[in-house]
Amino acid sequence: MEVHLNIFYLDHDPRVAATWLVDKHVKRMVRMKLFVYGTLRKGMWNNRLLDGSEYLGNGVIQRAALFNYGGFPFVVVGHANDEVTGDLYEISESTLYRCDGLEGYHGPELGRRNFYDRVRVQCTVGDVVHEDVWVYVNPRSEETERYPQITSGDWIKYWQEDRLTNG
Numbered sequence: 001m002e003v004h005l006n007i008f009y010l011d012h013d014p015r016v017a018a019t020w021l022v023d024k025h026v027k028r029m030v031r032m033k034l035f036v037y038g039t040l041r042k043g044m045w046n047n048r049l050l051d052g053s054e055y056l057g058n059g060v061i062q063r064a065a066l067f068n069y070g071g072f073p074f075v076v077v078g079h080a081n082d083e084v085t086g087d088l089y090e091i092s093e094s095t096l097y098r099c100d101g102l103e104g105y106h107g108p109e110l111g112r113r114n115f116y117d118r119v120r121v122q123c124t125v126g127d128v129v130h131e132d133v134w135v136y137v138n139p140r141s142e143e144t145e146r147y148p149q150i151t152s153g154d155w156i157k158y159w160q161e162d163r164l165t166n167g
Helices: 014-026 093-103 141-146 155-166
Strands: 031-036 054-062 064-068 073-077 083-092 117-125 128-137
Touching: 031 054, 031 093, 031 117, 054 128, 064 083, 064 141, 064 155, 073 128, 073 141, 083 093, 083 155, 093 128
Parallel strands: 031 128
Antiparallel strands: 031 083, 054 083, 054 117, 064 073, 117 128
């Protein structure tokens, strides 16, 4: 049996095209979990990128701190007593690559500087601990000195309070 596939690039990204081939022609859906803590969260303006994904609930990642980058947040992992609140989703590989585009993540092998890196963490939703969850983090930990920490660990709470205070 000979199979011919026409390859086209969605969003000009060959990784998305490859995912489309897997999703549409092989019928094998690769699913993974993504923890979002900023503008990708439920009710925020970039959440539309997660359309079609399964919302697993409001969760927390431990040993991580949240900072205000000026209009959007970033996370640094490895803070002993801090935690970050966000939303956990089960997503497709193509959704992950769309989020990579938003977050400026090009992968480790492409020789380009990433705006955010993508790493695996543990996330707790209620009493359930999820392993191997993707999260976008700031690759330049030295920048934490220049930006205010959001001590609540919750971007939406911080953003809403800021809007009420500053209009």
